[in-house]
Amino acid sequence: MGEYQDRYEFPDLKFNIQRGKKRDFRMEKREKKDMFVWPDLVVMEFLTAVALTIILIVWALLVNAPLLEVANPGISENPSKAPWYFVGLQELLVYFDPWIAGVMIPSIIIICLIMIPYVDINPRGSGRYTFSLRKFALINFNIGFLMWLVLILIGYFLRGPDWQLYWPWESWTVVKKVEDNLWSLDPVTGLTGLALYFGLGMIIPGLVSREFYRKCGPARYTIVMLSILLMYFVPIKIFLRLAFNIRYVLVTPWFNI
Amino acid sequence: MSRKKSLWKRIRRSQVWRSIFRHDYTDTRKNRILQIRSNIFLHIHPARIPSHAGKIRFTWCMGGITFFLFIVEVITGILLMFYYRPVIEYAYQDMKYLRFDVPFGIILRNIHRWAAHLMIATIMLHMLRVFLTGSYKPPREFNWVVGVNLLVITFLLSFTGYLLPWDQLAYWAITVGANMIRATPFIGHEGPFALVDKYNDIRFMLLGGTEIGANALLRFYVLHVIVLPLTAAVLVGVHFWRIRKDGGISRPL
Numbered sequence: 001m002g003e004y005q006d007r008y009e010f011p012d013l014k015f016n017i018q019r020g021k022k023r024d025f026r027m028e029k030r031e032k033k034d035m036f037v038w039p040d041l042v043v044m045e046f047l048t049a050v051a052l053t054i055i056l057i058v059w060a061l062l063v064n065a066p067l068l069e070v071a072n073p074g075i076s077e078n079p080s081k082a083p084w085y086f087v088g089l090q091e092l093l094v095y096f097d098p099w100i101a102g103v104m105i106p107s108i109i110i111i112c113l114i115m116i117p118y119v120d121i122n123p124r125g126s127g128r129y130t131f132s133l134r135k136f137a138l139i140n141f142n143i144g145f146l147m148w149l150v151l152i153l154i155g156y157f158l159r160g161p162d163w164q165l166y167w168p169w170e171s172w173t174v175v176k177k178v179e180d181n182l183w184s185l186d187p188v189t190g191l192t193g194l195a196l197y198f199g200l201g202m203i204i205p206g207l208v209s210r211e212f213y214r215k216c217g218p219a220r221y222t223i224v225m226l227s228i229l230l231m232y233f234v235p236i237k238i239f240l241r242l243a244f245n246i247r248y249v250l251v252t253p254w255f256n257i
Numbered sequence: 258m259s260r261k262k263s264l265w266k267r268i269r270r271s272q273v274w275r276s277i278f279r280h281d282y283t284d285t286r287k288n289r290i291l292q293i294r295s296n297i298f299l300h301i302h303p304a305r306i307p308s309h310a311g312k313i314r315f316t317w318c319m320g321g322i323t324f325f326l327f328i329v330e331v332i333t334g335i336l337l338m339f340y341y342r343p344v345i346e347y348a349y350q351d352m353k354y355l356r357f358d359v360p361f362g363i364i365l366r367n368i369h370r371w372a373a374h375l376m377i378a379t380i381m382l383h384m385l386r387v388f389l390t391g392s393y394k395p396p397r398e399f400n401w402v403v404g405v406n407l408l409v410i411t412f413l414l415s416f417t418g419y420l421l422p423w424d425q426l427a428y429w430a431i432t433v434g435a436n437m438i439r440a441t442p443f444i445g446h447e448g449p450f451a452l453v454d455k456y457n458d459i460r461f462m463l464l465g466g467t468e469i470g471a472n473a474l475l476r477f478y479v480l481h482v483i484v485l486p487l488t489a490a491v492l493v494g495v496h497f498w499r500i501r502k503d504g505g506i507s508r509p510l
């Protein structure tokens with residue numbers, strides 16, 4: 001209860017109440033460093049809005065939004081690319097079946113994003129830029145963010161007809177051979193591999209840093225490690241495909257991974 | 258000169274003026290605060306903020322820019338609605354009409370399109386900055402959750418808007434999306450453990466049919482101009498209110 005009040009009691013109310021009573025020294029020191037919103041901040045906001053308006057108008061004058069022929073279900077576009085911000089997911093279709101690339105991965109990302117504040121119990125490094133106080137969180141989040149970007153860059157700039165790899169200087173008229181020597185791991189190897197990856201991935205960090213496990217508790221620890229292992233599974237699968245032509249690591253009658 | 262001045266004075270003393278602006282504009286501490294407090298649009302701000310919160314190097318201004326772009330989208334979107342009919346027979350023709358005949362129509366459409374793209378970029382940067390400054394930590398957890406919902410809605414707005422021009426680009430990009438959706442486990446007819454068929458799966462619900470056709474266009478339109486923007490507007494309201502209630506922009510503890 002005490003902790004609840006400290007952390008969650010509406011801070012702006014607390015501020016006003018404390019002003020009325022004995023003034024808190026820390027509050028007072030902070031107040032000296034405050035700035036007025038009118039006019040200082042409002043002017044900045046206004047200038048930003050003006051600048052953006054100009055940028056948008058110039059951009060709109062220079063570049064037209066695309067408009068191709070009227071939609072025709074009979075003639076497909078090749079390649080048919082999603083808008084750039086979805087191209088990362090489309091790029092994943094090379095490596096994963098649609099139910100993973102298009103449904104599971106986005107859903108898991110959203111769920112993981114929502115859970116971040118509840119599983120990151122490191123109280124330090126709030127309200128400022130710091131690396132040393134939150135190495136673990138920052139490294140993993142930034143790698144995820146970077147993956148989103150890199151996949152977009154590949155999908156947007158390096159993919160041509162039939163979603164084949166084309167360098168920017170290569171002509172799309174050159175027909176590329178579709179990979180046909182893909183193979184999949186047999187179920188036993190696949191299951192063992194997955195079990196090892198997730199099993200060891202879950203256990204080893206907890207053993208190496210008992211401290212980390214103890215602080216998180218079993219539920220948080222499981223969620224955090226599972227999310228991270230799922231995230232790194234994506235580049236691992238991409239690597240397996242590129243290096244060893246592996247199509248699926250696990251084949252079952254119902255789904256393939 | 259002096260007559261002009263006294264006219265200006267008389268206007269400012271008039272009942273009408275004073276009924277709108279309740280305080281004068283001499284530069285005093287009190288007036289700076291009143292300027293914010295007595296204006297419905299400005300009062301989403303606190304009257305004073307910690308000085309680091311007003312620095313571009315702290316927020317990158319990305320939340321504010323995202324909000325601005327949202328407003329641009331609403332305004333240009335409403336103007337586009339005057340010219341666009343979400344019916345297969347007309348949708349594409351209306352795009353042509355906007356492009357070649359409507360005065361400034363092409364600029365209107367271009368701004369709507371590019372601002373949407375920019376908004377995706379700025380919302381991602383905003384999320385990145387909030388993460389980097391650890392601003393989701395208590396007591397701001399829930400506002401982060403509200404933010405993630407805004408992120409999803411922004412993506413859905415882009416997705417639904419993409420179909421509306423009804424050209425080849427639109428049609429085939431949405432086809433890629435719809436093909437992913439039909440692979441949803443359990444509720445997509447081509448997904449693992451499908452419990453449904455082509456006529457009652459989640460893709461059918463979204464498209465209003467088994468194909469991208471008239472129903473899909475209408476559904477995407479209604480989602481794009483009513484359902485999603487309204488939800489976004491309400492959530493943005495909650496987001497801003499929570500920033501204040503959570504103690505303002507985060508600061509080092």
Ligand code: HEM
Binds near residue numbers: 493
């Ligand atoms: C339509 C979308 C959004 C709008 C218009 C918006 C707007 C804003 C604004 C204006 C601020 C004030 C500080 C700043 O400018 O950085 C802010 C803060 C914040 N936003 Fe957003 N935001 C949006 C989406 C998001 C998303 C996607 C997230 C996270 C996933 C998020 C999480 C937060 C949090 C936690 C704060 C408090 C930051 C602090 O106290 O330092 N918002 N938002």
